[in-house]
Amino acid sequence: MQKWIATGISGSGRIEFLEEIKKYGEEQNKNIIVHDVGRLIKRECERLNIDIKDDKILDVDINLLRALRASAIKDVRLEIEKNKEADLHLIGIHATFRWKGRLIPGISYVDILEIKPDGFINIVNDIKEIIETNNENPKWSKQDLPDTNETQDWMIEEEFVTQVLSEVTQKPIYIVSRKHHIHNIYDLFFTDKKKVYLSYPITAVQEDNPEMLEKIQTEYLEKLEDMFVVFNPLSIKDMELIGNEGEEEDIPKTLQELTLDAEEKIKTRTIERDYNFIDQSDYVVVFYLTDKLSPGVLGEIYYAHRTQKSVFIVYKHKISPFLEDATTHITDDIDDLFNYLEKIKNK
Secondary structure (H helix, E strand, C coil): CEEEEEECCCCCCHHHHHHHHHHHHHHCCCCEEEEEHHHHHHHHHHHCCCCCCCCCHHHCCHHHHHHHHHHHHHHHHHHHHHCCCCCEEEEECCCEEEECCEEEECCCHHHHHHHCCCEEEEEECCHHHHHHHHHHCCCCCCCCCCCHHHHHHHHHHHHHHHHHHHHHHCCCEEEEECCCCHHHHHHHHHCCCCEEEEECCHHHHHHHCHHHHHHHHHHHHHHHHHHCEEECHHHCCHHHHCCCCCCCCCCCHHHCCCCHHHHHHHHHHHHHHHHHHHHCCCEEEEEECCCCCCHHHHHHHHHHHHCCCEEEEEECCCCCHHHHHHCCEEECCHHHHHHHHHHHCCC
């Protein structure tokens, strides 16, 4: 039996993601139980005849909040004890809340000691989707809804607290995109597959050869997912907002006029998240299928090299000795790369 804690801010799609894993697991004859701590807190309020509306629950006394959360965690622990035969327990909970300018803890070290998890996942999503989802949630009034900057700060805090809990408990943590393919993230829990970061020059390929970008995102990604758990940088598309504010009708009004600070934070978070993906991977696989310079891909290659990750690359141009020094295997043939990966996938 495995127990994993899943964090993620409001609007990240955390519980929906866990439910999709559960559904896929059932199709594989696995017994997966999802514990929604937020729902359990509401149920505890009902049991105690405490009438608290969704848009007011974070306004109550902090000690009452702690007591409600402790009761919900106790229910989780009892359910886990009662269902020891389950293959996987997924506990969905906030690490933090941002509420009316306050930062409120959503979980504590005592809660972690109660659950004794095998690991943590922090679920992240596009800012655009988070803001759209929260905008439709009646618990947020217009004046309380976190803007782009506050939403990013909240995501940073949620990830940071989850990482701290991972470190103090010495359990693994994975940053996972809401759009990560369910069948592949399932493999994280139920297989011994190695983890891979997929690197490619997104902007250059998109401009010169969009068909190739589509091929990387479908055919090549599918082949990689057969062998590895794959972290794909394009599963988060926040960078599409930069320079496009107000140009697309489906961009929420809250995003149509990004401040310079918010734009810079998007850029910084994109780099940091991709480096996190590399940190939690065993290998980096690079499809460098353009003759254009890609500072992003080169940055990822040298970051992986500095952190002692093996880098495997398809590169069809003249090879610099500096690139040779930073990579483990270079080929100019895609089939050759996949054959090589097939041989080393279990090493």
